[in-house]
Amino acid sequence: MRRSLCRSLEASTSALKLPAPSAVRISRSTPKRWHSTAEPAPRPITLLRQLLASRPPLSPSSSSSAADAGADEAPLHRIVAYARVVRSHRNVTFISLADGSLPGNETLQGVYRSSSSSSSLPDHQQLAPGVGLELTGRLKPSRGRGQAYELDIEHLKVTAPVDAATYPIPLTSSSTPASNDLLRKYAHLRPREARHAAVLRARSAFEKAISDWFWDAGFSRVAAPILTSSDCEGGGEVFRVEQDQGEEAGPTTPFFSSATPAFLTVSSQLHLEALAMGLGRVWTCGPSFRAEGSATNRHLCEFWMIEAEQLTSSSGPAALHEVMQTTQGVVQAAMHFALHHEQTRKDLEMLWQGHEATLQELESVASSSSGPWPTMTYTDAVSLLESEGRQLDEPPPAWGQSLSSSHERWLAQHVASGPLFITDYPSGLKPFYMRANENQGPEERRTVACFDLVVPRLGELVGGSLREERLDRLEAQPAALDWYAKDLRRYGCIPHGGFGLGLERLVGWLTNTDNLRDVASFPRTKGPLRY
Numbered sequence: 066m067r068r069s070l071c072r073s074l075e076a077s078t079s080a081l082k083l084p085a086p087s088a089v090r091i092s093r094s095t096p097k098r099w100h101s102t103a104e105p106a107p108r109p110i111t112l113l114r115q116l117l118a119s120r121p122p123l124s125p126s127s128s129s130s131a132a133d134a135g136a137d138e139a140p141l142h143r144i145v146a147y148a149r150v151v152r153s154h155r156n157v158t159f160i161s162l163a164d165g166s167l168p169g170n171e172t173l174q175g176v177y178r179s180s181s182s183s184s185s186l187p188d189h190q191q192l193a194p195g196v197g198l199e200l201t202g203r204l205k206p207s208r209g210r211g212q213a214y215e216l217d218i219e220h221l222k223v224t225a226p227v228d229a230a231t232y233p234i235p236l237t238s239s240s241t242p243a244s245n246d247l248l249r250k251y252a253h254l255r256p257r258e259a260r261h262a263a264v265l266r267a268r269s270a271f272e273k274a275i276s277d278w279f280w281d282a283g284f285s286r287v288a289a290p291i292l293t294s295s296d297c298e299g300g301g302e303v304f305r306v307e308q309d310q311g312e313e314a315g316p317t318t319p320f321f322s323s324a325t326p327a328f329l330t331v332s333s334q335l336h337l338e339a340l341a342m343g344l345g346r347v348w349t350c351g352p353s354f355r356a357e358g359s360a361t362n363r364h365l366c367e368f369w370m371i372e373a374e375q376l377t378s379s380s381g382p383a384a385l386h387e388v389m390q391t392t393q394g395v396v397q398a399a400m401h402f403a404l405h406h407e408q409t410r411k412d413l414e415m416l417w418q419g420h421e422a423t424l425q426e427l428e429s430v431a432s433s434s435s436g437p438w439p440t441m442t443y444t445d446a447v448s449l450l451e452s453e454g455r456q457l458d459e460p461p462p463a464w465g466q467s468l469s470s471s472h473e474r475w476l477a478q479h480v481a482s483g484p485l486f487i488t489d490y491p492s493g494l495k496p497f498y499m500r501a502n503e504n505q506g507p508e509e510r511r512t513v514a515c516f517d518l519v520v521p522r523l524g525e526l527v528g529g530s531l532r533e534e535r536l537d538r539l540e541a542q543p544a545a546l547d548w549y550a551k552d553l554r555r556y557g558c559i560p561h562g563g564f565g566l567g568l569e570r571l572v573g574w575l576t577n578t579d580n581l582r583d584v585a586s587f588p589r590t591k592g593p594l595r596y
């Protein structure tokens with residue numbers, strides 16, 4: 066990573082050394098350029114992260130005089146950043162610079178010295194915390210304590226003033242962060258807050274790691290439709306989609322002229338199953354929509370789901386293990402990458418400050434040497450909850466009832482001290498597409514080949530199953546699913562299975578963010594839709 070940043074920095078600094086392009090006569094066949102060829106091309110912006118990645122190692126003898134001597138030889142960079150904190154003294158002003166590229170609470174100290182800068186310093190009022198700046202400067206070893214390097218500012222311009230009197234979030238240093246309630250009210254301003262930015266960067270890192278893991282495991286990433294004709298889960302919590310015909314329009318024919326209405330997808334699973342029959346192993350990451358009325362901190366109306374489908378080499382319990390292995394691989398890949406990537410690790414360290422023991426627990430969960438995660442059947446889980454009833458926050462479930470989120474958390478913590486697969490739920494609790502288990506007891510104790518992955522502090526993170534591939538078992542399904550139940554099953558349906566992992570839940574779990582409204586950049590929940 067460091068090397069590739071250096072490479073891109075080299076590219077940008079070598080661009081800096083190029084002479085201004087001389088005027089080129091534009092003939093008809095020359096593609097049009099955005100800026101006149103007589104003007105010099107704007108210098109590329111260097112991200113603070115790139116700048117720091119390019120710093121030479123400090124020798125133990127680095128001193129302020131060495132710093133002075135080296136300063137002029139260091140390349141000149143153009144930076145666009147926010148001022149986080151400004152401290153002005155008589156001849157020198159210190160500005161903590163942030164541009165979103167540095168991890169955690171880190172900033173780069175910019176130093177403006179009236180003796181060596183070529184522009185005059187904007188007045189105190191203008192140079193308030195929160196303003197956007199454009200500056201040029203050279204990176205050099207710091208004279209002060211607290212940072213190894215600082216930016217010696219040559220030229221500074223306030224390009225984006227801030228109306229500090231009305232700014233709704235305290236413009237102080239990030240050591241006194243604003244409350245989550247306040248930040249939620251200003252979702253359009255909160256990406257500037259160190260904590261929220263760290264959560265979003267961590268999410269980006271998880272997605273990169275998951276994508277790489279799937280690629281290496283032979284899964285093709287596919288795009289599934291957002292507009293669908295079926296409610297995959299059968300839960301009925303769907304958003305219906307209609308063409309907006311304006312207020313005055315009378316009754317018109319629906320945009321999609323099929324018998325069934327159009328919905329926003331609740332899950333891509335059925336489409337992924339069709340795609341898996343052609344490609345073997347597929348995955349997708351896209352938005353899912355549920356008209357979720359309950360206002361818990363674990364539900365959003367719009368959330369992103371990582372979903373995968375794979376052909377399995379058998380159809381019994383061993384096949385379910387194949388799907389669970391994939392699930393574990395994906396979750397561990399996200400964790401492992403984030404914990405070992407220098408920048409993301411720093412973000413996580415800031416997010417887990419004060420809870421270092423939990424971060425350590427996550428580290429051992431991420432390690433592939435920990436072997437397969439523990440597995441327990443739903444029936445055993447219910448018996449255990451019954452026998453441990455006094456330890457629980459709420460009464461244990463009877464066989465056939467759902468496990469509550471607090472039951473799931475308790476099981477993960479007490480049975481596994483980490484992730485736990487709970488398998489073989491009663492068929493009455495699960496959707497129609499899950500594969501019925503063989504050798505079952507009485508009708509009312511029927512189970513399906515499925516699993517939920519539950520984890521401490523959160524509860525359910527992933528739900529998956531083998532899919533019912535036998536036509537006769539699916540034939541009772543509604544006509545709308547003809548393509549799925551009949552065609553896919555009668556034209557060569559290799560046993561297969563898959564899962565769905567709620568991305569916001571994963572991010573919340575790994576970034577110490579309990580409320581998913583603080584994970585999604587613009588969360589959607591029942592109630593007013595501001596953005």
Ligand SMILES: NC(=O)C[C@H](N)C(=O)O
Pocket residue numbers: 297298331332333334372373528529530563564565566
């Ligand atoms: N792809 C999946 O297995 C996810 C599942 N359909 C769900 O929505 O929970």
